[in-house]
Amino acid sequence: MTPLLQVRNIEKRYGARIGCADVSFDLYPGEVLGIVGESGSGKSTLLNCLAGHLAPDQGEVIFDTRADGPRDVRQMPEAERRMLSRTDWAFVHQNPRDGLRMRVSAGGNVGERLMAVGARHYGDIRETAGEWLTKVEIDTARMDDRPSAFSGGMQQRLQIARNLVTGPRLVFMDEPTGGLDVSVQARLLDLLRGLVRRMGLSAIIVTHDLAVVRLLADRLMVMKSGHVVETGLTDQVLDDPQHAYTQLLVSSVLQV
Amino acid sequence: MSYNFAYLDEQTKRMIRRAILKGVAIPGYQVPFASREMPMPYGWGTGGVQVSAACLTPDDVFKVIDQGADDTTNAVSIRRFFEKTAGVAVTESTAEATVIQTRHRIPETPLRADQILIYQVPIPEPLRFLEPRETETRKMHGLEEYGLMHVKLYEDIARHGEIATAYAYPVKVEDRYVMDPSPIPKFDNPKLESPALQLFGAGREQRIYALPPYTKVVSLDFEDYPFDPSKAHHPCALCGAEDSYLDEVIVDDAGGRMFVCSDTDYCAGRLTQERPHDPAFASTQY
Amino acid sequence: MIAVTDLGKSFTLHNQSSAVIPVLEGANFSVAQGECVALTGESGAGKSTVMRILYGNYLAQAGRVVINGLDITTATPREILALRREVLGYVSQFLRVVPRVPTLEVVAEPLLSLGVAEDVARARAEDLLARLRILERLWQSPHHIFGR
Numbered sequence: 249m250t251p252l253l254q255v256r257n258i259e260k261r262y263g264a265r266i267g268c269a270d271v272s273f274d275l276y277p278g279e280v281l282g283i284v285g286e287s288g289s290g291k292s293t294l295l296n297c298l299a300g301h302l303a304p305d306q307g308e309v310i311f312d313t314r315a316d317g318p319r320d321v322r323q324m325p326e327a328e329r330r331m332l333s334r335t336d337w338a339f340v341h342q343n344p345r346d347g348l349r350m351r352v353s354a355g356g357n358v359g360e361r362l363m364a365v366g367a368r369h370y371g372d373i374r375e376t377a378g379e380w381l382t383k384v385e386i387d388t389a390r391m392d393d394r395p396s397a398f399s400g401g402m403q404q405r406l407q408i409a410r411n412l413v414t415g416p417r418l419v420f421m422d423e424p425t426g427g428l429d430v431s432v433q434a435r436l437l438d439l440l441r442g443l444v445r446r447m448g449l450s451a452i453i454v455t456h457d458l459a460v461v462r463l464l465a466d467r468l469m470v471m472k473s474g475h476v477v478e479t480g481l482t483d484q485v486l487d488d489p490q491h492a493y494t495q496l497l498v499s500s501v502l503q504v
Numbered sequence: 505m506s507y508n509f510a511y512l513d514e515q516t517k518r519m520i521r522r523a524i525l526k527g528v529a530i531p532g533y534q535v536p537f538a539s540r541e542m543p544m545p546y547g548w549g550t551g552g553v554q555v556s557a558a559c560l561t562p563d564d565v566f567k568v569i570d571q572g573a574d575d576t577t578n579a580v581s582i583r584r585f586f587e588k589t590a591g592v593a594v595t596e597s598t599a600e601a602t603v604i605q606t607r608h609r610i611p612e613t614p615l616r617a618d619q620i621l622i623y624q625v626p627i628p629e630p631l632r633f634l635e636p637r638e639t640e641t642r643k644m645h646g647l648e649e650y651g652l653m654h655v656k657l658y659e660d661i662a663r664h665g666e667i668a669t670a671y672a673y674p675v676k677v678e679d680r681y682v683m684d685p686s687p688i689p690k691f692d693n694p695k696l697e698s699p700a701l702q703l704f705g706a707g708r709e710q711r712i713y714a715l716p717p718y719t720k721v722v723s724l725d726f727e728d729y730p731f732d733p734s735k736a737h738h739p740c741a742l743c744g745a746e747d748s749y750l751d752e753v754i755v756d757d758a759g760g761r762m763f764v765c766s767d768t769d770y771c772a773g774r775l776t777q778e779r780p781h782d783p784a785f786a787s788t789q790y
Numbered sequence: 791m792i793a794v795t796d797l798g799k800s801f802t803l804h805n806q807s808s809a810v811i812p813v814l815e816g817a818n819f820s821v822a823q824g825e826c827v828a829l830t831g832e833s834g835a836g837k838s839t840v841m842r843i844l845y846g847n848y849l850a851q852a853g854r855v856v857i858n859g860l861d862i863t864t865a866t867p868r869e870i871l872a873l874r875r876e877v878l879g880y881v882s883q884f885l886r887v888v889p890r891v892p893t894l895e896v897v898a899e900p901l902l903s904l905g906v907a908e909d910v911a912r913a914r915a916e917d918l919l920a921r922l923r924i925l926e927r928l929w930q931s932p933h934h935i936f937g938r
Contacts, residue, residue: 276868327647334651349634349655356658363658364651370661370726392662438891445903467867481846481867488848492804499805 250312252277252418252450253298258307260290260297266474267293271307273469273479277417280444280451282465282482284458284497290474291454292422298452299339299420300329311336311418334364338411342423344403347410348395354381354406355391361414380409384439401432405439412443419444419451425460437463458501462486470494510557510590516540520558520712524703527714532677533645534628539710549582550707552605552624559603559620559703560586565593567601572609572749572766579607598769608671610692612748612770615700617717623686625706628713630674630684650682653724661729673731676722683713685721691735691749696721738763743774791858792821792844798852799839813839817853845880846870875904894919894929 251274260267268290275281283291296302298309300321309321314336321329333339341347348357358377359367367373378388384405386398395403404424411419424440425433441464444451453464461468461482468485470478470493478491489495508514516538523537542550560566566586570579574596582605583594595601598613607624615621631641634652644652653674660668673690677683685696686704696702702715715721725731739746741762748770750763765771797817803809814836821827829837842848843855843862850863858877862870874880879900894915901911919929 279868326643330647330649352634352655352659353662355662356655359658360651360655363654364649368654368727370658371728373658374662466871479867480849481870483847484849484867487842488801490802490849495804 249276250318251275252279252312253452254308254310254318255298256308256310258294258297258304258309260293260302260304266290267302268297268471268474271476273476275418275450275452277450278448279467280449280453280465282461282468283452283454283471284456284461284468285471286456286497289471291471293474294471295420295422295452295454299337300333301339334361335414336417338414338416338419340404340407340411340419340421340424342426344395344400344407347407348403350396351394353392353394354386354398357395357406357410358413361410365414376413377409380413381406383443384409385435399432401428401436404428404436408440408443412447412449415447417450419449421451421453421455423455423457424453425455425457433460440464458486458498470497507589509562510560510586511542512540512554512557516554517558520554523712524555524558524714527703527712528701528716530681531716531719532675532681532683532713534711534713536710537712539707542707544581544585546708547626548578549605549607549624551705551709551712552607552622552707553582553585553705554707555622555703555705555712556582556586556603556605557590559622560590560592562590562592564602565595565600566590567595567598567604567769568606569604569609569611569767569769570607571751572611573768575768596769597773598767608687608689609749609766610688610695610698612745612765612767613773614695615698617699619700621698621700621702623688623702623704625684625686625704625709625711627672628684628704628706628709628711630672630682645681648680650676653682654726657724657726657729661726667725667729667731674724676724677715678720679722682724683715683721689735689749690723690731691733693721693723693731693733736763740765740771743771745771745774791823791825793856794819794840794844794853795855796853797840797843797850797855799836799843799848800851814843815852841880845878846874875900892930893924 253275255271255273258271259269271294273281283294285291293302297304304322310318311321311332312318321332339347349360355374355377358380359373362373362376378391381388381391386402386405395406398406425436428436437460443449444464453461455461465482468480468482469476470485470491472493478485478489478494485494486498489498510517520537523535527533527535539551540554542553544550544553566583568574568579568583570576573579586592587594598604598611602618603620603622604611605622605624610621629641631644631652633656635641635644644650657667657669660666669690671689672684672687673693675683675685675693675696685693696715697718697720699717701717704713723731735749738750740748740750742764745765748765748767751766752761753764754761794817797814799814800810800812803811817840829840831837839848843850844857846862853863855862857873860869860873862873894912897915897918898911901914902908916929
């Protein structure tokens with residue numbers, strides 16, 4: 249099987265400071281990779297390099313495109329890369345305000361990606377948007393409301409619907425359960441788990457919350473000071489951590 | 505005191521002509537230009553005036569309309585400006601004019617290949633409503649990412665049950681660039697496909713764009729909500745025209761109103777043609 | 791089916807002056823297909839450790855564990871995941887699932903991840919829950935209302 253994403257020696261520096269370095273991994277279709285580490289460990293830098301929001305200084309990000317098979321995303325023309333990020337890729341931001349258009353209705357937010365790839369039938373767009381709102385447990389009666397009238401949890405679910413409506417194959421998530429309170433987090437995690445399984449999505453999730461990766465991720469990458477210090481099966485890394493930093497990270501979590 | 509022909513110096517006019525040529529070469533593309541200070545405030549047509557200055561020749565016959573009317577303050581002052589600085593002949597007749605500067609209308613009388621229509625444009629960027637960043641909108645034009653335009657129309661239908669955009673209705677030019685036709689009523693959109701050269705000048709925003717003769721111009725819409733250029737179903741109260749765009753005019757303190765042609769030349773022309781001996785209409789001024 | 795050779799396991803506590811705690815050494819046994827083997831011994835003898843290594847949850851420091859032809863001490867995470875999906879089951883002392891998910895779905899989940907149709911997986915789960923005599927009115931409730 250061809251990996252969906254092959255990452256080779258990604259490095260990003262901010263002047264003399266290392267954002268991330270020597271990062272390599274393969275992600276297979278249907279696989280969920282968690283990237284954990286404390287603030288400043290380089291996990292968000294890495295995610296942004298992979299998703300094309302930041303230009304890495306070196307390395308390759310090879311995506312298995314539908315049309316032409318594996319291609320280095322960094323070598324693609326910008327138009328193609330942006331097209332990819334609207335169709336086969338999705339990016340869920342920690343703050344829904346970064347991933348939503350706050351002045352556009354919920355339906356319009358979900359419909360945007362459809363219209364961006366050429367949907368021109370209002371009724372069809374609306375129907376699909378409605379289906380997706382239902383999938384993320386938002387009442388379709390709220391379809392014409394703006395996200396500013398939604399709770400934080402609803403906004404995040406709307407952002408997920410907006411991202412998944414074009415049936416992407418790879419989802420990048422940056423602290424998707426970030427600023428949400430605990431019960432809302434649980435509901436969102438449950439929802440994400442269901443969607444990932446049903447759609448056979450591949451995902452890369454950056455978080456500092458180990459509970460999130462335990463529930464969502466098949467595999468784990470632990471980062472410290474821009475480097476990957478440990479990788480493995482999620483439960484193995486969390487239950488039998490090998491690296492000093494991972495042991496510290498795991499033992500720092502309050503047990504309830 | 506004497507002015508250079510059409511007020512602007514020759515260097516500036518050349519610079520503007522270069523921008524115009526570039527605009528003609530890439531229909532619908534917004535060409536940046538070094539807009540000059542003009543002796544009138546922004547919002548009064550400084551972009552259109554600079555394009556007019558760059559286009560006028562001593563033999564031209566110049567016409568200015570504001571919302572269709574030749575006799576409003578804005579139209580009169582721009583017409584006088586070029587009468588004085590260029591010494592060109594002026595007219596109120598669409599058919600007689602060779603260069604027409606307009607604010608917010610396209611004349612009802614069909615234009616010809618030997619005419620130039622120059623639009624005053626307040627905001628040239630059709631994507632501005634949803635994307636405030638200029639760097640981003642330019643990239644969207646460059647990469648032909650126009651999904652956002654339809655989001656705007658989607659929002660219209662979701663909120664009003666129909667595409668409620670009635671003026672500055674966005675169009676796609678030659679299957680490539682999405683363009684703001686300036687705040688003309690959508691009723692005028694079909695007239696954008698014309699034998700005449702059409703130029704658009706935005707002074708404050710420093711942009712020029714163009715529609716060369718016979719350019720394909722398609723108003724954006726949805727399959728199930730097709731573009732509809734219709735207007736209020738009234739005939740003109742003065743000339744009886746049913747095919748022209750109408751202004752609503754309040755006629756008394758009791759809220760009495762009537763609908764009359766916004767194109768004053770068109771209306772007056774029909775009146776003198778069809779009812780030449782009706783004194784009540786011959787003296788009407790509006 | 792399962793062959794364990796010279797299996798050894800120790801924990802290195804890097805944050806406690808790198809103390810090394812040996813928990814398992816020179817374990818050898820094999821399990822044939824259809825065989826049921828019990829690991830017994832007193833608390834702390836290493837029974838759970840062996841089980842966890844077999845499941846890929848703990849890494850082994852020495853030896854080999856071959857399950858269904860795959861040496862899981864050197865297998866990639868992807869291979870172990872496939873093994874877990876298709877070959878291994880694990881009945882834990884504790885259940886670790888998402889708090890809000892109904893019991894029925896928890897039970898149906900492994901089948902769903904194998905790609906079995908939703909109604910088939912649910913039917914199978916219902917069948918199993920019934921055979922384990924779990925009251926039907928609890929099937930739709932979140933699992934945590936159960937005692938352990």
